[in-house]
Amino acid sequence: xxxxxxxxxxxxxxxxxxxxxxxxxxxxxxxxxxxxxxxxxxxxxxxxxxxxxxxxxxxxxxxxxxxxxxxxxxxxxxxxxxxxxxxxxxxxxxxxxxxxxxxxxxxxxxxxxxxxxxxxxxxxxxxxxxxxxxxxxxxxxxxxxxxxxxxxxxxxxxxxxxxxxxxxxxxxxxxxxxxxxxxxxxxxxxxxxxxxxxxxxxxxxxxxxxxxxxxxxxxxxxxxxxxxxxxxxxxxxxxxxxxxxxxxxxxxxxxxxxxxxxxxxxxxxxxxxxxxxxxxxxxxxxxxxxxxxxxxxxxxxxxxxxxxxxxxxxxxxxxxxxxxxxxxxxxxxxxxxxxxxxxxxxxxxxxxxxxxxxxxxxxxxxxxxxxxxxxxxxxxxxxxxxxxxxxxxxxxxxxxxxxxxxxxxxxxxxxxxxxxxxxxxxxxxxxxxxxxxxxxxxxxxxxxxxxxxxxxxxxxxxxxxxxxxxxxxxxxxxxxxxxxxxxxxxxxxxxxxxxxxxxxxxxxxxxxxxxxxxxxxxxxxxxxxxxxxxxxxxxxxxxxxxxxxxxxxxxxxxxxxxxxxxxxxxxxxxxxxxxxxxxxxxxxxxxxxxxxxxxxx
RNA sequence: GGCCCCGUAGCUCAGCCGGAUAGAGCAGCAGCCUUCUAAGCUGUUGGUCGCAGGUUCGAAUCCUGCCGGGGUCGCCA
Numbered sequence: 001x002x003x004x005x006x007x008x009x010x011x012x013x014x015x016x017x018x019x020x021x022x023x024x025x026x027x028x029x030x031x032x033x034x035x036x037x038x039x040x041x042x043x044x045x046x047x048x049x050x051x052x053x054x055x056x057x058x059x060x061x062x063x064x065x066x067x068x069x070x071x072x073x074x075x076x077x078x079x080x081x082x083x084x085x086x087x088x089x090x091x092x093x094x095x096x097x098x099x100x101x102x103x104x105x106x107x108x109x110x111x112x113x114x115x116x117x118x119x120x121x122x123x124x125x126x127x128x129x130x131x132x133x134x135x136x137x138x139x140x141x142x143x144x145x146x147x148x149x150x151x152x153x154x155x156x157x158x159x160x161x162x163x164x165x166x167x168x169x170x171x172x173x174x175x176x177x178x179x180x181x182x183x184x185x186x187x188x189x190x191x192x193x194x195x196x197x198x199x200x201x202x203x204x205x206x207x208x209x210x211x212x213x214x215x216x217x218x219x220x221x222x223x224x225x226x227x228x229x230x231x232x233x234x235x236x237x238x239x240x241x242x243x244x245x246x247x248x249x250x251x252x253x254x255x256x257x258x259x260x261x262x263x264x265x266x267x268x269x270x271x272x273x274x275x276x277x278x279x280x281x282x283x284x285x286x287x288x289x290x291x292x293x294x295x296x297x298x299x300x301x302x303x304x305x306x307x308x309x310x311x312x313x314x315x316x317x318x319x320x321x322x323x324x325x326x327x328x329x330x331x332x333x334x335x336x337x338x339x340x341x342x343x344x345x346x347x348x349x350x351x352x353x354x355x356x357x358x359x360x361x362x363x364x365x366x367x368x369x370x371x372x373x374x375x376x377x378x379x380x381x382x383x384x385x386x387x388x389x390x391x392x393x394x395x396x397x398x399x400x401x402x403x404x405x406x407x408x409x410x411x412x413x414x415x416x417x418x419x420x421x422x423x424x425x426x427x428x429x430x431x432x433x434x435x436x437x438x439x440x441x442x443x444x445x446x447x448x449x450x451x452x453x454x455x456x457x458x459x460x461x462x463x464x465x466x467x468x469x470x471x472x473x474x475x476x477x478x479x480x481x482x483x484x485x486x487x488x489x490x491x492x493x494x495x496x497x498x499x500x501x502x503x504x505x506x507x508x509x510x511x512x513x514x515x516x517x518x519x520x521x522x523x524x525x526x527x528x529x530x531x532x533x534x535x536x537x538x539x540x541x542x543x544x545x546x547x548x549x550x551x552x553x554x555x556x557x558x559x560x561x562x563x564x565x566x567x568x569x570x571x572x573x574x575x576x577x578x579x580x581x582x583x584x585x586x587x588x589x590x591x592x593x594x595x596x597x598x599x600x601x
Numbered sequence: 602g603g604c605c606c607c608g609u610a611g612c613u614c615a616g617c618c619g620g621a622u623a624g625a626g627c628a629g630c631a632g633c634c635u636u637c638u639a640a641g642c643u644g645u646u647g648g649u650c651g652c653a654g655g656u657u658c659g660a661a662u663c664c665u666g667c668c669g670g671g672g673u674c675g676c677c678a
Contacts, residue, residue, distance in 0.1 A: 050621070060620065063658075073658075097621050098658060143678065180678055274678095306674060307602050314675080330604060337676045344678050372605045373673040396606070399671085440614075443606060445671080447613080456640050459627070463640085471638070478637050526617050538615065542625080552642040555634055563637050599638080 013127070013521040014113050015057065018089065018103065019046040022059050025083035034079055035069050046103075048519070055092065055102040056515065062099040073099030110514040111502040117517060117580045118494040122587045125524045130171030136355050137163045139366035140261065140268070141178040144253040145189045146215055148260040148421040151368070154397045154446065156421075157437040157593070159366040160266040161533040162395070164591045169528040174360070177268040178351060181250045182275040183344065189213060189253070190246035194233075196222025197245065201231055217256065221249050263425045264433065265593050277350045278342065285342050288350040288385065289320075289335060297323045297384050303331065322349065327380035349381040356386045363392045364531060372396050393531055398445040400437070405451040428453050431594045435462040438537045438592055458548075461541050462594070465585065468544030470600040471551065472582035475562045475575065482563055482571045493579060500576040501569050507560060509550035510577055516543050517580045520588070533592065540588045547581050 023041050030037035043064040046057050062077035069076055077095040084093055084103075092104035117124045139159020142152045159175070167173045180186070192213040195205045200222040208214035225233065225248055233241040254271070261267065277284045292298045301321050305314050321332040322345070335346040355363055363382065367374070375394045382392040402409040402419060409419060425433055432453040439461050440446045456463050476493065479486055487493040505514065520539070527535040554561035562574040586596040 047617080047620095050616090050623080054621075058621085063620080066658085100621065141678095145678095183678065184676095185678065303675060317675095319675080331675090334675055339676070341676090343676075348678095369606075369672060371673085371678090375605075398606075444614080445607080458641075461626095467638090467640085474638055481637095523617080530618070532617090534615090535617070538625090545625085549642065551637085552634075555636055555642075558637095561637055 014518050015046050015522050018057055022061055025080055029083055039065055039068050055104040057103045059101045077101050113518040114580045117583055118498050125521045126168055127525045128170040129525055130169045132172055134359050135171045135362040136174045136360040137364045138176045143180045144250045145185055147256050149418045150421055150424050153421045154400050154437045155366045156266045157434050158397050158442055161438055161592050165528045165533050175268045176270045179271055179273050181273055186246055189249050190242050193218050193221045193249040194245050197225040200226035221252050260421050274347050277347050285346055285350040288353045324377045324380035327383045329376045329380045333377050352382050353385040356390050361390045365394045367396055369396055369398045395442055397442045400446045400448050403449040432462045435594050438534050441534050465540045465544045466597055467600055468547045469585045469596040472578045473598045475578050479563050482568050497576040497579050500573045502573055504570045504573040513546055516546050517584050520584045536588050
């Protein structure tokens with residue numbers, strides 16, 4: 001029902017435009033009787049060939065349509081080529097191999113694309129594939145039992161960049177944080193904070209007992225409670241003080257977490273409380289379970305004992321189960337613990353039901369690798385609770401291993417002694433953390449070296465990409481000697497450069513840069529659809545490499561430099577190219593949440 | 602034992618929901634560069650895409666089974 005790509009989008013994207021031409025040609029051949037009409041074109045793609053010698057673009061149209069059309073691939077390819085020959089975008093077109101159609105575009109097509117960049121500015125690459133669909137991205141969701149540690153930051157950065165990317169591609173994105181403020185852990189937090197409270201009242205409580213949170217970060221919570229309640233809480237029963245202390249501790253921890261996230265430039269639109277799902281009559285959890293029960297998806301039954309490591313206090317008992325096996329899970333899953341309270345899973349079903357009720361048909365959860373075993377049941381739950389109307393994609397971010405100069409940074413298991421997110425950001429900076437977290441596929445483990453990411457070398461991709469942007473900016477500063485009227489403001493400058501004599505761009509390095517720039521919209525759209533922001537980071541690294549390579553050519557070949565003292569026309573054309581590179585670098589870095597500096601002295 | 606992820610050049614990793622002779626960086630080798638911002642550039646060596654089957658015009662990519670590494674396995678979140 002939803003078309004593969006809209007006409008508007010095809011106009012934005014050079015590859016989409018060529019795909020449009022190919023499809024039109026095939027339809028024309030159908031109308032002329034050469035081919036059957038009504039062919040399914042959904043498998044036809046136009047993409048850059050692996051080998052640049054094959055041209056700028058290649059399409060598989062003849063191969064995927066051969067069977068439908070009842071023709072041999074090469075014969076079909078010849079027919080399509082005949083229909084496309086003479087297209088003003090196309091300089092050369094030929095059949096190759098088993099039936100590929102290789103296309104070389106005219107120079108003018110690439111110049112036009114550069115003009116599109118200059119016109120669009122940092123909107124270049126924006127897409128409407130999302131069509132305004134609401135999508136919920138849930139990320140971080142760290143327990144509010146202490147400050148964020150370094151393990152949290154990969155998910156935080158990944159989720160944030162993915163949300164940026166989706167928004168850039170026309171989705172209506174909600175960034176969400178699920179606060180685990182229910183369950184035993186926050187009760188332990190409350191008891192730990194209560195000790196600090198008594199301490200604040202002058203009591204000697206001795207060492208923090210085993211099983212409590214010993215971290216110093218709870219001292220201010222105790223002090224705040226003492227300031228607010230005096231000694232009033234001390235002599236009350238735990239049942240009375242615990243909710244008060246718990247709420248205070250959670251809210252103070254969440255404030256700290258928000259601060260930590262702000263240091264990383266990560267923000268959320270919605271902070272959703274798990275506890276809120278258990279209040280009311282019926283509570284959202286109870287209502288959700290009842291609804292599933294009515295559909296035969298919740299029942300009382302027994303589970304086989306877990307395999308592998310024997311569970312010591314295992315007892316065979318009848319319990320309330322969700323029939324997740326009906327949706328592809330391996331085993332049905334319990335909803336109520338032995339103490340009568342809901343399992344985390346029960347809350348999570350209600351939580352995702354809430355997302356659906358709030359209008360989200362697409363949901364993305366970003367989880368740490370240790371939650372991988374939870375994916376099937378959650379997807380089963382979403383399928384059940386939305387009757388298959390919503391889709392949940394769970395993105396797993398793998399472990400980050402911290403190094404400093406090649407040596408592992410030791411992290412003691414002893415509670416309270418961990419590397420916090422804030423420490424890392426303070427040491428190497430937000431940009432380095434963010435870029436490196438994205439310079440690897442999310443499901444691969446990542447080695448993060450605190451020494452390397454502040455190095456100023458090609459080994460450090462953060463520096464390399466940012467320096468590419470700064471280098472471009474430096475050309476504009478220096479170019480005023482030759483082009484005094486060059487505007488300083490980026491938008492005005494782009495406008496000015498639209499009149500450049502782009503046909504003067506004819507050096508191989510320049511053409512290469514033009515073509516790389518034109519890839520950007522494709523990369524963005526692919527990354528958004530695949531939920532893979534790392535593709536943007538890799539693309540930016542490649543683009544920056546191409547710029548640096550071309551730049552260095554100018555060292556010994558002065559005619560390749562961007563600024564040519566006695567040729568302002570050529571200089572302006574090259575400035576337009578630089579503007580294209582800089583614009584795309586800035587746009588991509590912004591999506592990743594990394595600064596694009598004007599200079600890096 | 603069940604399930605999930607990973608396995609691609611000596612090292613670190615890409616490979617775009619099946620495409621052409623599998624790529625990049627580092628390291629190695631051979632040169633170049635003293636500049637529009639110095640922290641670089643060019644060329645080159647190097648791979649049985651873990652193994653074995655299957656699906657088809659075509660597989661690193663999809664399916665099955667093994668091998669190796671990591672994670673996880675009612676009541677924790």
